[in-house]
Amino acid sequence: MLTVDALKRLHICVSFDLHDGECIALQGPSGAGKTLLLRSIADLDPNEGTVKLDGTLKEAMPAPVWRKRVTYLAAEPGWWSDTVQGHFNDWNDALPLVERLGLPPGCGSWSIQRLSTGEKQRLALARALMLRSRVLLLDEPTSALDAASTAIVESLIAERISNGTSVIWSTHDNAQARRVGSRVLVMSAVGVLGEDRS
């Protein structure tokens, strides 16, 4: 279980638990602080308060180890190698996932520069999923995708959730929040979380 207790970062101040195999849909107006929250949980930004995974404080682990267990997928992911396959430890291992996400097997040699926004989004998701993290923090992971690709991503994540992965899924799409989330938490403009039970 992921426990977030009195996490403070800039204007946000939140507490909640995320159980194993649970998906929280995170909503709220643009600028409310959803990205700030996800980045703080992933130990990418400093914060006050505590975040624990199965009772172990985030500070008790080296940041790279924590981030492999509690993995943040940015809305605009970063790239550090020239080619697609340069971003994967074992490209052959990743291929079934990449193909399921609708990309051709030959895309490993593609340059990052040629990728469309949606291709980047799907490849970054494949990269994150290859880590087999305990917790996935997904920041608008389908914002650039068509309906068919969105459905594939939702079913892939649902499989991970049924295998015990915990997910926080930030989305502006109300229908998606209700499809994917077992709970919907809404961040207000002042950085406080409330549950939407509608």
Ligand SMILES: Nc1ncnc2c1ncn2[C@@H]1O[C@H](COP(=O)(O)OP(=O)(O)OP(=O)(O)O)[C@@H](O)[C@H]1O
């Ligand atoms: N390092 C920073 N220093 C100061 N303010 C920041 C910093 N990072 C983000 N902010 C501000 O904090 C607010 C929340 O940003 P955040 O990116 O978390 O919003 P969001 O809810 O994810 O919005 P969106 O739905 O548009 O992605 C914004 O007003 C942003 O400008």
